[in-house]
Amino acid sequence: MNDLTYRPLSEADRPLFATNDAHAFVMDLVDVEYWLANNLVGDLRGLYTGGQLVAQLVIIPFTVMTGGVDLPLGGIAGVATPPEHRRRGYVEQMLLAACREMRERGMALCMLHPFKASFYRQFGWGTCQERRLYSGSPELFRGFLKQQRGQFVPAGEGDIAELNAIYTGALRGRFGPLVRDEAWWKKDVLVYNKKPRYAYIWRDESGRGRSYVVYRWDKRADGLAMSIREIVALDPEARTQLFAFLANHDSQCSQVRFLAPADAPVNLLLPNPLKCEVEPYFMLRLLDVAKALADYRYPREANGTLSLAVRDSWLAENQGVYRIEVADGAAQVTRLADTAEADITCDVAVLAQLYSRYARPRTAAAFGLLEAPDRAALALLEAM
Template sequence: MIALQDVIVRQLMREDMPESVRMGEYCFHYELSEEQRIVRAEQTDPSSMLGLFVEGKLASRLMVHSMRIYVQGRLMDMGGVAGVATWPEYRGRGAADKLMRAALASMREVGQTVSLLHPFRFAYYRKLGWELLSEYRMYECPPAILQGLGGKEYTTRRTDDWRVLDTLYTRYAMRYNGMLQRDEAWWKKLLAGDSAHRAVCYDGEGKPQGYVRYKASGCTMIIYELVPLVAEARLSLLGYIGAHCSLIDAVKLRSPIVDPLLFLLAEPGVKHELKPDFMARIVDIESFLKQYRFQSGGSSGSLLLQVTDSAAAWNNGSFLLEINAAGVGSCSRCNDSASQRPAIEADIGAWTAMLLGVMRPSMLRECGRLTASDHQVSVLERFIPAMPAYFADSY
């Protein structure tokens, strides 16, 4: 690799935007008219973008969206990395790596303790500390097998009221690690741009208990979101989908991997596959652990953690984690030589997967991503809640 010379990383300015737009066209294989280029350059906020400049020329750029996600039912500030692009003459020279490291430092500075992204290649971002966060299950089945699943007391009606959808989504999102907090602007953009229908399921008292967001593409119904709050709502929404059997030939339904659909069908032999999706990484392990909600069980405990992070030096080292009976943790950096007990060792990607519910501690040790004794693993298993991870906004 040929080292880059005279490198500066800084926030983009308005005058950098035309070049950034052209880079996006080149790297992501689309073409805009000159008028569209001008509009995009004017509408994109440069303060959310970082660029790496070599000898004064923009070589690589990315965007960090300021968002929040649910982790153990609580909101955490998150930096969503997107639009990572590099001109070909600077690839293979470490430009994007330098930019990603600078982005991590920037996220830490503004209090974004976790980061999400959709990878173009998992291996590339894994070496920078991001790890698989979300998988989803994609079903494909004839609608007729869903007929008759709905209960008589529940009714499902189409709606365009984003407030009702948001209330249901928020309650559902708190059940998973990694789900995005949606605001009014996000909802309106989502509903205006997906050409989809929305239907809400109501119980016998008229209370909304779930929704489905879907669209027809030819003779196929694509289910973007199936969001039930109770078991009866799930059945009612599936029955609503099945009621379209005279209009469509197939249903494609996206769901979390823990979805129980196969247990609800009389004949569960339908086509389905698991697909990896978003990645996540803890930006600042000390701050993250202070915000994290551990399992409360009437007992307290302490653990010595050894963290390695090749892209964020502030995460390297030993940390003393103390958890009280209410599940509240305190975390402080400690001197390696000051402690006489062995530490639990893992890299930042493994800690991310463990704390966000993607992998249990025992499985991480089994696959060689965690070094810990039997006792240490049992303590981790006791304190880390078994809440699954999912990200629903990647379509």
Template sequence: MSNAQEIRQLTPEEFDVSMELSQYAFQYKVKPEELEERRTKFKAERFWGVFQEDELLAKLTLLPLNLYIQGEAVPMGGIAGVATWPENRREGLVGRLLTHMLAHMKEQGQVLSCLHPFLIPFYRKFGWEVYTDYKKYTIEVANLPVRTELRGGTVKRNVKDIALLDSVYHSFAPRYNGTLVRDSEWWEQMVLGDESHTAVFYSDSGVAEGYILHQIKNQQFLIDEFVYLNEHARQALWTYVGNHDSMVKQVVVDHVPADDLLPFLLRDPRCKQETVPYFMARIVDVPSFLQYYCFNPGASEMRQLRFSIKDEYAPWNEGEWDLSISPDGSARMERAATSGPGQDLLMIDIQAWTAMLLGYKRPLEMLAYGRLNGPQKAAELLEQWIPVSKTALLDFF
């Protein structure tokens, strides 16, 4: 590694070289008029690169976002746009960038980080772990949910009121760990595409209780997002979809939360179903993350367990910790005053720790498959203390 290499944020003047690398690495071409529009929206402070004598060798984007965890917004650093020139690959540049960003996120108070992996094993090496799956359904028109006569309420098409759509999404998303907190800019740039249609269900009182984002292409009705707050809204929106039966042959529902029950509710559940491991997450700073986290409330006494956490790329997490949980479920993590194997020590890496706390996997599962090591009794206590949760993410970045 040359001493001339440095990691720093890009400057506004480095937009062109950043776009050149992105287009080469991700194999796309931006039209000149779109390029100028992107230039006006370029937020250089979100782009980080490895430079050698002012030559950009590798880069990534760090997005300041928030995730819902247990219904509350938690600061998260979103990693996106990781790219390296082919002649600079396998030189450890991305690893250096990721390690640098972990320290930076810790300084910024971003206690979580998420990314969409090009290769899951690569990012597992640096401490990220799969934290959510999604389902994708392909349903023949003849097998769509039965159309029902509306018992009050109405469906309106092509509603683009972001505040209204977000009010429905905001009521739905906190049910899961790991969904994104959206703002109006995110809705405009990342959710509502130029080719997307919307359909919103309103109750008799005029309150929006569900929506779908969809496109119609090549005789397929493509649902990008299906959000509903009650069964009445779900049935009404499926009736709206079913009324397109003369226009399409199939309905494809993408990025459905993994706990969805649609196949069971179909006349014939044997539609094409795919379960796809999706985004990865990692806890950036264990003690700080636990300030946002609530374990199951317990008896009147304080509950304690000791952990040995392995986290090579965020050494501030590495080592032995004492977890103390108050009766109300609030917790703190403190460095163990003494070290040693101990009778009740649980050993875990940051990947499994993240998957457990977010609700993707359970402690006893981790123990059974060797991802959590220690006494059965201690793991059973942890199983009782960590709330049962579901994870989901409807977005991409």
């Protein structure tokens, strides 16, 4: 593979990029072309051999909330290879080059939505989020109707600042939500398949917006469904109003469908539970372990020092032993000699799962995902 070249996509290859993506993701070519022309496309990259495009992807620069600080993150999308060039290792080589590019651009983190988790797991990505798909009749929410107050008002592009304030306030403290700009709201959240979604904000008696819902109608074999893109509330009362809003559609649709974080106890709030399906979601990779650990914000009660050995043979720049000194919510990270003894050892994919709080250190140790002979160090890592 010495003749492989990774570089920005040439303008002449954009039609081929669209054709490859349409084939790989079973989309109409016109829809891919529309996406390339109008949506929030990032940096198109290709892997070439002999001047021929053999693999492609998109790098999308994001900023991600981590619970304490917002950090730059590289998103990867549109990974595709034409059928005649598959199973030759091209995607791996392209991913490695893309990871090194993002690392050089100051992105210590990379997220993607995998077509197959095991494929990306071998290259150091770890599942960092799960989500739950809830579905059921709007009649299941009837009990919330008697608690209605305030008012729902239609929302659109002129209300993006208010929508974003609710979104940011409700999700602050979690790992993974993306920081959104106005364009993202306009082109991704409020629009589906070139058509506007419905959006409503609930405002209390003082006029303050405290929750919102964004949805579309979906004609399914079992009837009309309200397919909800987002349902977000700042507090329990604001959530109650959203549930009442859903109940008010009992004469219009047979089903409501929405996604929620895996730890959101939706069915605990209902007298009769909704159907719930749990599915893996995004995967995270640490592109620069030292920078990622140093940029993170830690609980202020976590104070101490531990040494961490990270296995990462694929992106070898990361492999090594690190001393992490945590105090007052910040960490000082020092690279040690590779022969230094470590309190804790794990591979980079497991570290990504700890970093995102998808897995807890004690649980990971109990299941053999990390080695932690030093109990005090494990306790400190748990506190971090």
